[in-house]
Structures are given as structure tokens and as C-alpha cells.
Amino acid sequence: MAEASSENSDFEVLEPVSQSVPLVFNSPHSGRRYPQGFLDGSRLDALGIRRSEDHYVDELFSVAPALGAPMLVAHFPRAWLDVNREPYELDPRMFDGPLPSFANIGSIRVAGGLGTIPRVVAENMEIYRHRLPVEAALERIETVYKPYHARLRQLVVRTHVAFGLAVLVDCHSMPGNIRVSGSGIRPDFIIGDRYGTSASGELSRVAMRLLEDMGFSVVRNKPYAGGFITEHYGRPAKGLHALQIEVNRGLYIDEATLVKRPDFAVMQTAISAFLQDFSDYVEEYAADRALAAE
Template identity: 70%
Template structure:
């Protein structure tokens, strides 16, 4: 792949003053022309998998003293919140290598590392693509992105003795919690307690609820590959996935921002400040140790 745009970006604070790394892996909205030419979807449909403007909702991170990593390439092109080789054999003109994971639930659902569909179950491609193209996307986008994310987390952990990764996402407005019919405004995912301490998760839920939002934990989104892979509470590395309901801030048909977009971004900034203060108060204490 050749590209005329930066594939991803780190927005750094003047000096990192809090042990947080913010990550927006799915808000990329710069689509390579060659990819659009391959796709059978129109310009709006191809964007249905985006975490629309999530990078902007969490853009206060550098001002607060934390780096913000964000992809510019779109999730429909390559998804960095997957294992590196979750590949769907139905998509390719050649056989997959033996190390590919072709049986994961995400692959079966069409949402592997190289997605087959966008979120509303619409097929991206009208014909099979080459395996070489998939590998090129993984080599040029996926691998460097994770190298960058690992460095940010390692740097933070070395500087502060622990670190908190906030993986920032959005979800469709029609999402409901199974068995209750509740429509959450936010979902805090910690891989069912394995990627972050319970105290950190509970604090996030409490702060969001105090801001007037309906917040739930792990249902229906508990966190993806990034949360699972980087969250190591026993080593002082905590990872939370935050899902924001898109209907709060965009028109989901036109993908345009709603008038109250800035108000939501302001509330999220308050939430980020509260999380930073909470971690500062409890740094080094057993409250943030693995249970």
C-alpha cells in the first residue's frame, strides 16, 4: 500500500504528568483510494464500522498530561483491535498460512483483522482479494501501530511504576443490555475483571453515572484484543475499554455531529480528570493491585 497520509498519530502532552495512555484505534477516517475502488459500498456505508469522532471526544488527553494515540486508517481497511492474523479464508484468492486464526468468533462474524463486512453486515468486497494485500496492510499499518502503543505503555509504566490504558470506542445507538432492555450510554469493559482492577472499573462507572449517564460494565462489550493483550493488573498495567453510545453525539444516518457534541466532549473531559485524580490518590496502594 502506498499512502499520501500519515497512518496514525500520537498527540503528546508537553510533559506526561499522569500514568495514562489514551488510544483510539477505530476512529480513522482517511480511506485509501485503492481500497475505495475495491469496495462495492458507497461512501457512507463503508464508514459504518468507524468509531466516529471518538478521537475528538477524548482529545483533552494531551492537555491533561497523557498521550493520545489514534489511527488515521479506517477499521474497515485493517482492524488493530484483533490478533495480527485473524483472517477469513472466504475473503482470499489463496490459502491462508498455518499460523492464521481463521476460526475465531470475530472472523466467523466477518470482523477479523482484515474485515469482510462493515458493522451492519454489508459485504465490503465484490470479489476475493489477494493474501499479499492483507499481509501488506498488516505490515504497514497493524504492526507499526502496536509497536507504537507498546512503547507508550512501557514508557508510562517505567516512569510512574504503573499505567492505565484507556481504549476508546463507540457503539451503535440500538445496543441493549441482554435481559434488561437497558440502553447504555457508556460501557466500561475490563475483560470481566482480568484487564484492570475492580476498583478502577467501579470508579469509572461511578464517575460516568454521577455525570448523568447510564453506564454498565462488560455487557455487551467486555473489551477486545487490545484490552485483553495489554491489561496486566498483577504487573501494574490496567486496561479499560470505554464504549460511547453514538446516538449521544451523531446522527447515525448522516454521520454528522449533533449540536450537543461539544457538551458530551466536555463531560468526557471531566470524566478523564476524575479518573486521573482517582489514580493519583490510589497510586501505589493495594486498591490497584490484582485481586
């Protein structure tokens, strides 16, 4: 069973009745509540604006509270605000007025139109009709981005204090046409650990093996190694691990219409089974580390 926390209408924490495992789940890109003013100012139609969503990932991973782990879920859309970026990765070409001097205007993600306030959705589709007031960007960061990360940080710290270990699972989806460079492999899942810097390689390998044993094609770090969240929260040497999981959208939605495929529930059940096995492993992993420290 889960209890929904309603401290902020822009996001919520799905809490277990009692946290029993050192896991925290996060779904930062599955939000589907589009502010009307945002839609009115966009040059995209109702379908086009949704192209950057991690479609229904919150539902695919919804077993988390039943496993004894909290899950933070964004309700705001990624096209409006991307919390998997630094707080001030901003493109000055998008705004009327000067950005703060500390803004990161030169990152690769900003250059690609995918900063904290994105300029484009997938396939370089421009979002806005006109430039935005700088104040609009800063307001989103102050009132949504910062509270979101404060809540995520609190969940990770709480877990680490309680168990001596915290494993953050950052849940995402990827386009169905993704191929691994040089191999042509179309992965069903990608496990990202920032090339071993955000999580123990053992945790990554176990996640991959569990999925492969279920018949899925799985790769590690290519082409997605993890974003700001895994980089920022993962400190393996301190018992803070952050893994990114990307699910191929072609497995569960029609990517042209964004409608769930008939076997969506089958995919949801498969992910739930994987998470149960992974949760069991993380419990043992934490117990082994605790014994070794005694």
C-alpha cells in the same frame, strides 16, 4: 498543550508536553482516511463504508494530552484494518491464495466477518467486490498493524517504567440501539475490563461511578467486555491495567447521516470533565500503590 508525533502517516501520537499521569489513551477505530484503491474495490458507497467507524471518538477524548497523557490515534479506517484483533485473524474466503499456516481462521470474530481484515461493516454489509490477494492483507499487517502495536506497546512500557503503573484507556463508540440483554437498558457508556482480568475492579467501579454521578447510564462488560487490545495489554497483577470505554453514538451524532449533533460539544465537554476526575483518581491510585510498596 499537545505535540503531535508524525512518525507514521497512518497514525500519530498526541503527546503532552510532559507526561504527568500514568495514563495512555488509544483510539484505534476512529480513522477517517480511506485509501482510494480500497474505496474503488468496495461495493459500498461513501456513507455505507463508514458504518464501522467509532465516529469522532478521537475528538471526544482529545483532552488527553492536556491532562498529561499521550493518545495514540489511528488515521486508517477500521473497515480497512482492525488493530483490535489478533494480527492474523483472517477469513480464507476473502482471499486469493493460501493464508499462512499460523493464521487464526476459526475465531468467532472471523466467522462474523470482523477479523483483522474485515469482510463486513455493521449490519453485515459486505465490503469487497472481489477476493483480495493474500499479499494485500499481509502488507497491511506488516506495514501498519505491527508498527501501530509497537508504538502502543512503547507508550504503555514507558508509562509503567516512569510511574510503576500504567492504565491504558481504549476509546470506542457503540450503536445507539444497543440494549443490555435481559434488562432492556440502553447504556450511555460501557466500561469493559474483560470481567476483571484486564484491569483492577476498583478502577472500573470508579469510572462507572464518576459517569453515573454526571447522570449517565453505565454498565460493565455487557455486551462489550473489551477486545484484543484490553486482553493483550491488561496485566493487573503487574500494574498494567487496560479499560475499554464505549460511548453511545446516539448521544453525539445522527446515525443515519453520521453528522455531529448540535450538542456534540456538550458531550465532548462532559467526557473531558469525566477524564479529568478519572485522571485525578488514577494519580492517587498510583501514589497509594507506591507507598504500599515501600
